[in-house]
Amino acid sequence: xxxxxxxxxxxxxxxxxxxxxxxxxxxxxxxxxxxxxxxxxxxxxxxxxxxxxxxxxxxxxxxxxxxxxxxxxxxxxxxxxxxxxxxxxxxxxxxxxxxxxxxxxxxxxxxxxxxxxxxxxxxxxxxxxxxxxxxxxxxxxxxxxxxxxxxxxxxxxxxxxxxxxxxxxxxxxxxxxxxxxxxxxxxxxxxxxxxxxxxxxxxxxxxxxxxxxxxxxxxxxxxxxxxxxxxxxxxxxxxxxxxxxxxxxxxxxxxxxxxxx
Numbered sequence: 001x002x003x004x005x006x007x008x009x010x011x012x013x014x015x016x017x018x019x020x021x022x023x024x025x026x027x028x029x030x031x032x033x034x035x036x037x038x039x040x041x042x043x044x045x046x047x048x049x050x051x052x053x054x055x056x057x058x059x060x061x062x063x064x065x066x067x068x069x070x071x072x073x074x075x076x077x078x079x080x081x082x083x084x085x086x087x088x089x090x091x092x093x094x095x096x097x098x099x100x101x102x103x104x105x106x107x108x109x110x111x112x113x114x115x116x117x118x119x120x121x122x123x124x125x126x127x128x129x130x131x132x133x134x135x136x137x138x139x140x141x142x143x144x145x146x147x148x149x150x151x152x153x154x155x156x157x158x159x160x161x162x163x164x165x166x167x168x169x170x171x172x173x174x175x176x177x178x179x180x181x182x183x184x185x186x187x188x189x190x191x192x193x194x195x196x197x198x199x200x201x202x203x204x205x206x207x208x209x210x211x212x213x214x215x216x217x218x219x220x221x222x223x224x225x226x227x228x229x230x231x232x233x234x235x236x237x238x239x240x241x242x243x244x245x246x247x248x249x250x251x252x253x254x255x256x257x258x259x260x261x
Contacts, residue, residue: 006086007082007087009053016245018049023052029244035115035157035159041070043066047063048063051245052245054246059074059075059077063078069107073120080127081246081250083100097127098128100120101124118152122146123166143170150167151167160204165210165215169217171197172217174187175190175191180222195218202215207241209239209243212255235258238252239255
């Protein structure tokens with residue numbers, strides 16, 4: 001997809017521009033969720049700057065040009081967040097997610113210890129599955145691929161909060177789609193496992209709006225009205241989070257829409 005075809009990030013803010021040494025200074029906070037290592041290469045740094053600012057198309061271009069693992073990870077994260085939260089054309093969305101998955105698979109082969117080659121793969125396939133319908137994705141065997149990649153990321157780095165969020169969502173969506181009994185027997189999806197992953201993510205990254213909103217979504221999917229109050233409280237907390245970059249801003253806006261603010 002050409003750069004000109006990409007929809008612009010709808011909430012540009014100078015606060016998300018980490019120029020010069022600011023990127024390194026704030027790196028730990030910006031990557032508390034995905035534990036991406038600091039890139040020593042200036043080209044990869046430029047890609048990550050573009051990503052955090054919401055210049056997703058530029059981040060993909062710069063990241064792939066950098067020609068290294070960190071640049072590829074920046075390109076993949078930019079493409080998948082754009083596809084998940086900005087792009088509204090379904091065909092473009094799915095094509096972007098497929099591209100991310102393919103690049104991740106190549107990176108998994110060359111660098112099997114690269115945590116985010118596995119996490120971004122699981123995330124991209126998970127969002128792709130949502131796009132084609134969870135039921136269709138399960139029928140095509142994508143459910144097991146998503147779980148395996150996310151679990152691999154957690155095995156490599158147990159403090160990967162975002163992988164815990166995604167795996168919690170995996171359990172919740174399967175239970176929501178096929179029920180707790182079939183979900184458990186056929187796919188190994190469990191309500192208690194979902195909650196454990198969500199709680200772990202929040203313990204690792206307490207200010208993460210996506211951890212809160214996905215936990216809220218998971219509670220609604222698995223328990224319905226019986227735990228709606230908890231879900232509403234999580235949405236309200238997420239809506240109050242101060243976003244550190246473009247991705248977090250998108251997550252906060254989703255929460256604000258849920259609480260009507």
